Amino acid sequence: MPDIQVEHLSKSFSGTKVLDDVTFTVKDKEFVTLLGPSGCGKTTTLMSIAGFQTPDEGRIACGDDTFVDRAARVDLAAERRNLGIVFQSYAVWPHMTVAQNVAFPLRVRKMGRPAVRARVAEVLALVELSALADRYPHQLSGGQQQRVALARAIAYSPAVLLLDEPFSNLDAKLRERARDWLKELQHTLGLTTVFVTHDQDEAISMSDRILVMNGGRILREGTPEEVYRQPRVRFVAEFLGQCNFLTGAICTGPDGGVVLKTAEFGDGIAVLEHHAGPSGTIAVRPEDIEISPAAEPGAAGNGPEGTVLGATYLGDHFQYRVAVGMVRLSVRSQRPLAQGPVRVRIPPGVGTFVE
């Protein structure tokens, strides 16, 4: 399967830029996620690849086929792009049975009847719906409809699979199962996939690579771990889970490393990254901060003193609101702590610079 190249995509709706110079490549068999809040341009990007929206500028190509190239006045019709799409509403046609739905793209391609029958059986077996082939969509559950939509999308072995928030209409339990199942299927079939979601858990658990978008731009691109651990941009850090931000002066530590000094953390926080300029902001995940009771022996070495303002019990951990001087930190810990004075320590290397 070929790569997808998206180059310099721009689009405005009545003066508002919804896409601003979006460029990325999806490699063969790769699972790439466009992640961002609603209105960030992720769906517009996906629909531009699918051919349901035309960008104002830019170029989209899939292997040797140019889908759209505004400069060369090329705009291939959606029905000629050979893509498989699973829509948010699934769009399973209500007047056709499951088998007829899946057969549709094959019949449009003038495939012979026996071949269609064999292929439909094969694909339905793959999505574990063989027993429901003659049912109508209104007789299916949401999860089953989603699998019909997927079967229809992959029936003719499309070049690329596009997924537009396919899990948003499923309940939480089912969603998790569908996620694992889809990821496995994508991996086995080696489908080049572009996935759109606003849910960071889905993005992190499924993707080979994540593109975080906001305001029509790609803010950060990388593997789930890279994006989570080194968000680089404040928005990305906040969007992928909770985050604390500390701003201070950049100094050189005793061992020659970079140290961020703030009013609260006067001893400095060791950061294993370089940063230009006299001051900077680091992002620290709540689970990376260590807190211990101030009265504990040897606690004096465990960073500055703070106060626990409140705690929320979340089953596998506690979420604490901690005040250190003027800053409020969110800290995740498995230790039960009473309200009152604590020591707060930010270990070296957990902080990462953000803009």
Place this chain on the structure above:
Amino acid sequence: MTSTIEHPPDVAAPVARPRARWLPASAGQALVWFAVVALVVGPFFPLVYSSLRSKPIYLPGGTFTLGAYRTLFADPLFLQAVLNTVWFAVGTTVLAVAGGTALAILCTRTNLPGRRAYRLLLMAPIVIPPLGLIVGWLAIYGQGGYITQLVSQNLQLPVWNLSSIPGMSLLGAVIIIPIVYLTVQAALAGTGSSLEDAARSAGAGPWRVITRVTLPMLRPAILNCTVLIFALCLEILGIPLFLGTPSNIDFYASYLYRSWSSGATPDPSFVSAGAVLLLVVVSGLLILRAKLSGSEQRFIAVSARGGGTYRPLDLGRWRWPASVGLGAYIGITCVIPLLGLVLMSGVKALTTLEAPWHLFTAENWQLVATDPTMRRSITNSLLIAGGGGAATVLLVALATLVAHRSGFPLRRTLAPALIYPRAVPGVILGIGFFWTYLMFTPGALVRNNLWGELIALCVRNLTLAYVVIYPSLARINAEFDRAARSSGAGWWTIARRILLPVLRPALLAAFVLMFITLLSDYDPVVFLQKTGTEVLGVTMLQTWQKGIVGPVAALAVVQVVIVAIMLLLGARVLRRLRRA
């Protein structure tokens, strides 16, 4: 399993050739667009042209002149007809708006006993063929009507005159009330009852709630439909022709019709001039209405949408009297006239001096069964209703898809084009088609035959198919189309395999509505009918004018029976479709 899946199947993948988005289907879409626009807009050019010529188009010579307009205004009969029409329109509008609003509030907001059944029964005048209702009213309440005779001859009491302008307004209001009822009911449903509930919880009684909350809230809807109904009243033809003739009262449309059919010169151009003037007035009113409905939308958008259960307003001791009154209204306005129609079709003469079974005759029915003209008008009307209805639904369905589900460049012009014909008075459209068939060579193909009448009737009523099909299409998720396109289907394939099949119930409902309307409509063809191309409505009109009434009643009964059968059949098939 997965090993075979990884290899693409033997599918001849479509060759990917770069093309502009809408091109593949555009020729067909352009054809649909052109057909609709030509049929709807076409007839108006010859109409305006012929009103500005000194001689009919088919005669040699002739110059541009405003003479036709001058002739029109110089005719005292015309000015009298205008005056009559205005009085009739005012009377009908006031009665219909007041009555329809009251009925809508009674049936949707109060605890009136039997309101569910009344909601359906009140729609009867929409489906009863209008001429059937008019003839039925004449048979019962007209000058020589059954009940009129009972009151005047048997009881020696003073009677009403149905052939006066107030009398005609009353019948006009009865025919038009369902439109008001539907508009007001829709507005009530849109606003919900939470505002009224709030007033009630503040201590207001039912009467105060209705007058201080419900009615003021409905004001935009009422205003809007007042304008619409006034415009509709200006074009009414059947009432003055049937009811006005005995007392020599002409309305605008009947004046045009009479001048046309009994004028000294054939095809007088001042009739075209009159049609153009009426077109201008009605179009002005409709533009006004469009502006008003804009403000109505705003009104509904800002008000709270009612949710949850709602307790109807308690009518108290007026519950049963109101229900009986409403039942009597339906009986007097619909049931008794329909019975009168049946009675009239089976007796030698309508009189209360002798028992009707002594006057029983099968002559009227025999005439209907044997007279070639009457037989032809039944078969012709059925042909037009069936064939024209099906063709119209197909064209309108495709046009609706082009208008709302395609990338066709001119698609936005289609929706207004589909709505306009019904807003134009039928007689005007008829005169327009008459001149169109005369002026253009393709028109000659359909001149003087049934096709010409079929086209005029279908164009006039295609709006009805659109208003049924469009809301259903709007409810179909656009992702259905996209899923089909990404599967490789072009516009026509999507229309044929996805959208039209999903629309099946709406298409059937549109066909039933078209069928019953085409069967009873006649305004646009009164200027087109020739020997051999008779349709029911015009035959009834012409037979009535000769003073032969029994067979007209029989024809009206035929119309009512066909409509009833069609409605029952349609409801049955629709139920089966919905279940599947």
